[in-house]
Amino acid sequence: MAAWWAxxxxxxxxxxxxxxxxxxVxxxxxxxxxxxLPLGNWILRTALAQARSWKDQQLPDFTLAINLSTAQLNAGLPRQIAAMLRSYELAPGRLELEVTETxxxxxxxxxxxxxxELKKTGIRIALDDFGTGYSSLAYLSRLPLDVLKIDKSFVDGLPDRQDDVVIARLIIRMAAQLxxxxLAEGVENEAQLRFLKEAGCHLMQGYLKARPLPPEEVAALVSKIQGV
Known part of the structure; x- marks a missing residue:
């Protein structure tokens, strides 16, 4: 799997x-x-402020992935995010925005x-929970996506549940063609990781790598991984 930390x-x-x-809830x-809208804006500002703090601590650059809600995806969003990135002096590549099929x-x-418009600035765009919604493959091919995330519901049964094996492989092959x-969500054990590597999946997230952590523990983990 690729050495892309996020x-x-x-x-x-x-x-x-x-x-x-x-x-x-x-x-x-x-x-x-x-x-x-105010909650989503607060999350964006808080996350980017934290990224700036980590940069000031001279941590190696890594991407922050943030979910977007339906209400946030409006015409003013690209300008709003561009202004935030300028304010905190962060490169667009430090940010990945995740959206769902729904x-x-x-x-x-x-x-x-x-x-x-967001992708043109250098921000990564990811489709979250793929396979659980109802978008058509024709529509998927027209979306300006960088990352296709395999939903945890398909990862849970790997590598033993045959239906999940077939679906995971199909998603990985289709993404490669596009x-x-x-990125596989919810990876919790080495058997799942081995299967995903062999199937050609690029990235993973889940408890096998780290559980949810407060900012100071994230900084310690990144420093340890990168040998800082």
Whole structure:
């Protein structure tokens, strides 16, 4: 697999009584109430500010992957992100924006245009949870994507469940034909990793590499991996 290091930005709601609340619970609520735009903007600013802090600590450059919501994918997003990157003096290549099939199909033409503008700046574009939505292969081929992510639901059964083996191999081969990088989500053991390497998957993320970490522990992990 390729030596391309990245960190996935995760957000949790730290409730004073209920503890950490999953985004599966509060993100739909934020979308329903219209709070997703200020929340999404805060996540972007906070993540890029952290990337700047890591750069000031002279850590090696690595990519930050951030999920986008439906509401954020609008005509003003490329200008907004460009301004943030300039503010923190970060190269566009430090950022990967992840979208889902369901998000893209809500407004396919607008989504394609906005993502195309973002990609032209050097930002990486990834399709998250591939295979769980309903986009057609013809539409997929027209999207300005860099990375196709194999959903964890297909990785869980590797390498023993035959259906998952077939689906994973098909996704990897299709991505290669379309000139995309493949990334497997939720890799938790060496057997899964060996299968994915042999199948030609480029990248992985999951507990086998690291569990969710606070920023200071991310910095320590990157320093250890890179030998800083």
């Amino acid at each position: 960190a996935k930005v995760l957000v949790r709601w730290k409730h004073p009584l209920k503890g950490l609340i999953s985004p599966d 509060f993100i739909p609520l934020a979308e329903e109430t219209g709070l997703i 998000l893209l199909m809500t407004a396919p033409e607008e989504s394609t245009r906005v993502l195309g 000139g995309m990088i493949t």
